[in-house]
Amino acid sequence: MMENEAVSRNFIEQIIDKDLAEGHCKTVHTRFPPEPNGYLHIGHAKSILLNYGLAQQYGGLFNMRFDDTNPTKERAEFVESIKEDIKWLGADWGDRLFFASDYFEQMYEAAVKLIQKGKAYVSELPAEQMREYRGTLTEPGKDDPSRDRSVEENLRLFQEMKEGKYKDGELVLRAKIDMASPNINMRDPVIYRVAHLNHQNTGDKWCIYPMYDFAHPIEDAIEGITHSICTLEFEDHRPLYDWVVRELEYENPPKQIEFAKLYLTNVVTGKRYIKKLVEEGIVDGWDDPRLVSIAALRRRGFTPESIKMFVELCGISKSNSSVDYAMLEYCIREDLKLKRSRVMAVLDPIKVVIDNYPEAQVEYFTVTNNMENEELGTREIPFTRELYIDREDFMEEPPKKYFRMFPGNEVRLMHAYFVKCESFIKDENGKVVEIHCTYDPASKGGNSPDGRKVKGTIHWVSAQYAKKAEVRLYENIVDEELGVYNEDGSLNLNPNSLTVLKNCYVEPSLEGAQAYESFQFVRQGYFCVDAKDSSGDALVFNRIVSLKSSYKLPSMQ
Numbered sequence: 001m002m003e004n005e006a007v008s009r010n011f012i013e014q015i016i017d018k019d020l021a022e023g024h025c026k027t028v029h030t031r032f033p034p035e036p037n038g039y040l041h042i043g044h045a046k047s048i049l050l051n052y053g054l055a056q057q058y059g060g061l062f063n064m065r066f067d068d069t070n071p072t073k074e075r076a077e078f079v080e081s082i083k084e085d086i087k088w089l090g091a092d093w094g095d096r097l098f099f100a101s102d103y104f105e106q107m108y109e110a111a112v113k114l115i116q117k118g119k120a121y122v123s124e125l126p127a128e129q130m131r132e133y134r135g136t137l138t139e140p141g142k143d144d145p146s147r148d149r150s151v152e153e154n155l156r157l158f159q160e161m162k163e164g165k166y167k168d169g170e171l172v173l174r175a176k177i178d179m180a181s182p183n184i185n186m187r188d189p190v191i192y193r194v195a196h197l198n199h200q201n202t203g204d205k206w207c208i209y210p211m212y213d214f215a216h217p218i219e220d221a222i223e224g225i226t227h228s229i230c231t232l233e234f235e236d237h238r239p240l241y242d243w244v245v246r247e248l249e250y251e252n253p254p255k256q257i258e259f260a261k262l263y264l265t266n267v268v269t270g271k272r273y274i275k276k277l278v279e280e281g282i283v284d285g286w287d288d289p290r291l292v293s294i295a296a297l298r299r300r301g302f303t304p305e306s307i308k309m310f311v312e313l314c315g316i317s318k319s320n321s322s323v324d325y326a327m328l329e330y331c332i333r334e335d336l337k338l339k340r341s342r343v344m345a346v347l348d349p350i351k352v353v354i355d356n357y358p359e360a361q362v363e364y365f366t367v368t369n370n371m372e373n374e375e376l377g378t379r380e381i382p383f384t385r386e387l388y389i390d391r392e393d394f395m396e397e398p399p400k401k402y403f404r405m406f407p408g409n410e411v412r413l414m415h416a417y418f419v420k421c422e423s424f425i426k427d428e429n430g431k432v433v434e435i436h437c438t439y440d441p442a443s444k445g446g447n448s449p450d451g452r453k454v455k456g457t458i459h460w461v462s463a464q465y466a467k468k469a470e471v472r473l474y475e476n477i478v479d480e481e482l483g484v485y486n487e488d489g490s491l492n493l494n495p496n497s498l499t500v501l502k503n504c505y506v507e508p509s510l511e512g513a514q515a516y517e518s519f520q521f522v523r524q525g526y527f528c529v530d531a532k533d534s535s536g537d538a539l540v541f542n543r544i545v546s547l548k549s550s551y552k553l554p555s556m557q
């Protein structure tokens, strides 16, 4: 390997390279282990793409594993949504789909093995006392009175726990490690608890359930995971992870590696908060386009490629930091730039009548779908005497440097003709409702017939042929200026996070656009057909992102 290649590799790749070079592992094997207790968000996407990407890169294996060992919070509904999201992101687990709950028997046996080795004991210490006995960061803990119970008695009690002889919380199984450890996680952690709960996969078969720190390393070891990648908050749990795989004497124990979570500015990812927003009807479900769950990003019109680009730009690091939402917007613009047709849509219409254009006439202009990518082909757009243009493209009394439509000014109607504004009509409130123009037939296609120049080019749709549409514009759901949370811990909501425009017109070529299809609306941004609310004759578009950006990649600054 070249020296500069080694430098550009992230710290996880460096660990894997070393493990391969030193023969600690032959085939790299990673996993993504979500708990099915909610929808996946952009942070999870980072973990999915990292784990899947490493397996791909090293020609290894990738497991999809539901970490469903805690029946209190888990629901089957989430299993399906999680699978759908991961597939959509492009992480293909093939036939490697696993459920941690399928290993309950092995976990039970592992606990028995620890008891037999004198490394675990049953305790009846009430939870509150257990907390007291645990000590603090500065004081060591105290031994549990049951710590020296005999192996035989421990085995009998643990068996009875399994058989349902005890109530929830009455007995627990603790690992016997070190009550004086400076790491509190090592002070005889609870590894099994009694809980008479129905589990979505195993039903009523079990009334004892393993704790996460005990279950997770076993799951990894059973599946032959070589590199168990998790987030930074588990760093202090690593000694326990290592203890579990060592004491259980796995031949090729997995190795835990921690990286920093992905945080985005001005977005809400906490399940607790999102749940509240959903329940209070402030957002339209877990896939509301203002959220950053994967389902919401998909509904908004983000692509798997844009999310992958984003995650790669963020990089992998060991220190927590927050990434600007604008970077995600940069990625979707970059991804869609060459892939989508550039069409005309009028979001805030004013009618334009071209007085010298024949009333019954319709002309079709053939236009290139994307000037930067000829492969997207061409389409036809109808031009008629009555059109709509956007209100912001007309001004009665323009300021200097306003080159769009105003009385006496000539502008180009994109792809069509030069037109000159002759007059306009106002309603009783003084609002301009109709503009009258004349066109120059010699400027067909929007080309100057005699070298005379027009400074403004504006978009339009045919009033007769355009399709009516609803367009939804979004801003961050929380207030950018004032921060995400109020002093009382509630969310500081941005009242303008959603603007619904009901009276928009789009080119007829968009008729029949399907859910998740997206387009560039020239001069306006990228828009995506809403998968929930749009239908053939009542189109609804979500604005993915505007065209303008002041964002610069850190490397470009």
Ligand code: ATP
Pocket (backbone or CB within 6 Å): 033, 034, 035, 036, 038, 042, 043, 044, 046, 047, 229, 230, 231, 260, 261, 262, 263, 269, 270, 271
């Ligand atoms: P949350 O509470 O934010 O929904 P979680 O950690 O409870 O997240 P899990 O289902 O336990 O969700 O996580 C599955 C995997 O995703 C874990 O390996 C976890 O480390 C990783 N993960 C969770 N949040 C992030 C994040 N913000 N950035 C990167 N990885 C994450």
Ligand code: MG
Pocket (backbone or CB within 6 Å): 035
């Ligand atoms: Mg969790």
